[in-house]
Amino acid sequence: MKTKLTQKKKMDKRFLILNIAVIAVIVFTSLYVWTVGDDYTLHTHFYPEDGTIDNVVVNVKDDDVVEFVNVRTEKGELVADFRSDNRGKTDVLISYSIGDTKMDPMVFNLEVNEFDTIIDHTMGDIHFNGDKAVIISIIALLALAEVMMLWMYIDYRKQGKFSYTMIACGGLSIFNAILLAYVIYYLINMPNLSIGTFLMLVTGAGTIMLIVLFPLMLLLAILLAISNIWLMKNEGYRPVNALGIFFAVIWALGTLGTVGVYFIPYSNYSSGRVGYIVLMVLVYIIGYLECMFISTVACSFLATKYKVPTDRNFIIILGCAIRGDGTLTPLLKDRVDAAVAFEKKQYRETGKHAVFVPSGGQGADEVISEGEAMENYLKSIGIPEERIVREDKSTNTMENLKLSKEIIDGMSDSEDKKIAFATSGYHVFRGYIMAKKIEMEDAKGISAKTKPYFFPNAFLREFVGLLVDQKWKHIIFALAIVAFFGTLAYMIF
Structure with missing residues (x-):
């Protein structure tokens, strides 16, 4: 209950403003049409x-x-x-x-x-x-939504608030920008556009969206497939390592099944009105998902490039597997080195030291805990023992952050705990998501170098996470698309 209440209090007011504006415009337009209609x-x-x-x-x-x-x-x-x-x-x-x-x-x-x-x-x-009032209202809402989504996306980027909400803002901004540009282009060339023609233009905009996004999506699909082949060559074959190939195939089939039919003469009308409406619904939903995936890639990449403020009190180092002799693997060593490099930079710029919290429990095949292995390494490179607080009970990323937070809370009663977490580049966005879930709102991610072939599967994981975490919002959006085309079919057909 506490978490839900906290999230409700911290809901961005701009979402509320946008929702109020949508309701106000719908009510005003409906009343106006009802009055003059x-x-x-x-x-x-x-x-x-x-x-x-x-x-x-x-x-x-x-x-x-x-x-x-x-x-x-x-x-x-x-x-x-x-x-x-x-x-x-x-x-x-x-x-x-x-x-x-x-x-x-x-x-x-x-x-x-x-x-x-x-x-x-x-x-x-x-x-x-009153049909002109409806057209103007739709364009005004599209413009307002675009401004608000871009504003929030840029603001979240500047503040380092990487989250599924940021992805959604970016995805909706791309989706909305294509619709808005397409509609405005036709309004400039057809100033006396009827509401019927306008709605048909909006219908066709979904196909234009898929065509516009096609080159970028094709590039991403190819890179996903190539990176997965590279990943399996270096890390071995596992089903999870082939997610990029699977995604590329699904995307190709979806594109051929929607946009592809337009290259077959009269095929978009051959199945009748119901078939045409179903096709348009699929086109819009695929376009929406493509926008969300592109935004996921962009947000995950930007999370690795974010410059963490040099005012941190604690740096949590997220653990992963260690070698059989208790020393660090290259992947884990890069995480620790990134944390140390940031802490040294912070001290040079501000004169402020941070406490390291190496976090990770002991696996069944590990001689010591990951936290202890990292602590040993930190000491070996000259980090004083008093600036190291080990966490050695966690078994996954969520526990890394949660148990480390409990240790930090026990060390300081201050509400203003500046925390950073260090992890591999492909894992940074995941760290932000987990930190947000345990109310570490101000935690910032320090990105360590990692092999590029790890990134694509991380993008897909966050994309799926976005769909699952905010499933009701996506379902409502999909239902809104169905309702729009159902209403259009009722009005036109």
């Missing part, structure tokens, strides 16, 4: 040369649905005004003459929905009074 000005897109027409006759097939009010010219265009009466559908025929020539009637399809809003479905498009 029972009237409708039908634009015929017919412009008589002299601005006048003769013998205009407006015939409403079912006058119980809509009531004809008047017909007129507006800016040289023939327009007609209607008012809703009852829910239903009806055709409207507008006949006219030019001189002595009687023209063929123009046919329009009107519908009054359950909210008394008149919707014009002529030629499969959608028009209603």
